[in-house]
Amino acid sequence: MDVLNKTIAVLPGDGIGPEVCREAVRVLEAVGEKFGHHFTFETHLMGACAIDATGEPLPTETLEACFEADAILLGAIGDPKYDNNPAAKVRPEQGLLKLRKSLGLFANVRPVTAYDVLLPHSPLKNDRIAGADMLFFRELTGGIYFGEKGRDENTAFDNCTYSRYEIARIAHLAFQAAQNRRKKLTLVDKANVLETSRLWREVVQEISLEYADVAVDYLFVDNAAMQLILNPRQFDVVLTENMFGDILSDEASVIAGSLGMLPSASVGERVALFEPIHGSYPQAKGKNIANPIAAILSAAMMLEHFELYQEAELMKQAVQEALDKKILTPDLAASGVAYGTEQVGTFIAYCVLDGAVDVALPHKVNMEVGLSTII
Ligand SMILES: NC(=O)C1=CN([C@@H]2O[C@H](COP(=O)(O)OP(=O)(O)OC[C@H]3O[C@@H](n4cnc5c(N)ncnc54)[C@H](O)[C@@H]3O)[C@@H](O)[C@H]2O)C=CC1
Ligand SMILES: CC(C)CC(=O)C(=O)O
Numbered sequence: 001m002d003v004l005n006k007t008i009a010v011l012p013g014d015g016i017g018p019e020v021c022r023e024a025v026r027v028l029e030a031v032g033e034k035f036g037h038h039f040t041f042e043t044h045l046m047g048a049c050a051i052d053a054t055g056e057p058l059p060t061e062t063l064e065a066c067f068e069a070d071a072i073l074l075g076a077i078g079d080p081k082y083d084n085n086p087a088a089k090v091r092p093e094q095g096l097l098k099l100r101k102s103l104g105l106f107a108n109v110r111p112v113t114a115y116d117v118l119l120p121h122s123p124l125k126n127d128r129i130a131g132a133d134m135l136f137f138r139e140l141t142g143g144i145y146f147g148e149k150g151r152d153e154n155t156a157f158d159n160c161t162y163s164r165y166e167i168a169r170i171a172h173l174a175f176q177a178a179q180n181r182r183k184k185l186t187l188v189d190k191a192n193v194l195e196t197s198r199l200w201r202e203v204v205q206e207i208s209l210e211y212a213d214v215a216v217d218y219l220f221v222d223n224a225a226m227q228l229i230l231n232p233r234q235f236d237v238v239l240t241e242n243m244f245g246d247i248l249s250d251e252a253s254v255i256a257g258s259l260g261m262l263p264s265a266s267v268g269e270r271v272a273l274f275e276p277i278h279g280s281y282p283q284a285k286g287k288n289i290a291n292p293i294a295a296i297l298s299a300a301m302m303l304e305h306f307e308l309y310q311e312a313e314l315m316k317q318a319v320q321e322a323l324d325k326k327i328l329t330p331d332l333a334a335s336g337v338a339y340g341t342e343q344v345g346t347f348i349a350y351c352v353l354d355g356a357v358d359v360a361l362p363h364k365v366n367m368e369v370g371l372s373t374i375i
């Protein structure tokens with residue numbers, strides 16, 4: 001077995017970011033210990049914490065460290081003091097967008113799975129979502145988030161632009177993923193209204209000729225939003241532009257049980273980045289209630305990126321063990337007492353190290369599940 005040395009740039013960010021990152025690092029350390037790999041973690045500032053410390057949401061030192069690293073693990077960024085101040089000149093989100101653009105991270109891959117053990121407490125109809133398993137390919141460095149924007153007192157605009165090149169490069173990745181899955185690709189767009197969407201359709205139709213074994217269908221985004229909840233099993237690979245992918249994947253997280261369950265990998269021209277799809281959930285900061293599984297599964301995607309497939313599989317099995325044994329944070333716990341972020345992460349790390357059978361259940365934290373904890 002090859003032993004790897006990897007340097008991982010860790011950007012914990014704001015809110016719950018540091019808490020969920022800590023658990024992902026804990027589990028990666030367990031993988032390193034078990035298999036003999038050397039993971040070096042280097043922590044850097046990004047987001048609101050970076051603005052507070054340096055005036056910049058993405059300090060040069062952080063960006064340079066990301067270029068040098070073998071992979072990047074990101075928690076989340078964002079803080080209400082910027083969200084609630086429309087006049088703020090510098091925003092944490094600018095740092096994230098700049099990082100994605102600078103690293104050429106044009107494809108954000110977001111897997112969504114309905115976990116059987118979580119079905120009984122789902123707000124969705126179990127018989128509709130059981131077995132749902134889809135993979136989002138969200139374009140990440142173009143579209144309306146990156147277009148020219150502006151405003152005067154009474155008017156504001158955000159431009160949405162896409163080029164053939166930007167569409168084609170992610171479309172190829174999505175088709176290749178579909179070939180390795182159930183061979184279906186759904187393009188989600190708004191081609192009845194948007195010129196950019198018509199270009200997406202045109203390019204995807206052309207590229208589909210190179211992937212004759214993949215069935216392609218096309219859905220308008222408004223319909224797709226409904227179909228996701230009504231009949232999610234119809235989806236295999238979902239390809240879409242930046243903003244639609246952002247919104248639909250948060251919606252799809254309900255199928256998985258919680259926003260705290262969905263991981264992602266952002267890949268492109270250089271080093272890859274791994275992050276949970278959720279934000280900084282500021283209401284939960286410091287309360288030890290955030291679900292760390294999205295961050296931990298993002299770390300598992302990092303291991304797959306390093307081609308450490310056995311290690312990644314073990315990590316995913318450890319997560320499944322936590323779900324099976326109901327070692328759940330309040331967002332997933334149906335009633336009664338839940339576990340803390342740290343307890344869930346520690347349990348998963350021990351499962352990686354010792355195998356599930358030998359791991360004692362962690363002590364429950366005194367955390368009554370109630371609306372006050374699930375804001
Ligand atoms: N990639 C990133 O860093 C992202 C940053 N943001 C930023 O995060 C801040 C908060 O944004 P929101 O719209 O409130 O989105 P959010 O994703 O932070 O939270 C929305 C809701 O999802 C649930 N949730 C999120 N993460 C969870 C977790 N790990 N465990 C359990 N429940 C979880 C909570 O109920 C929460 O109220 C904003 O400043 C926003 O700009 C939002 C999305 C992505
Ligand atoms: C700054 C936003 C685009 C972050 C976000 O919501 C995401 O990437 O999912």
Ligand SMILES: [Mg+2]
Nearest residue numbers: 246247250277
């Ligand atoms: Mg989002």
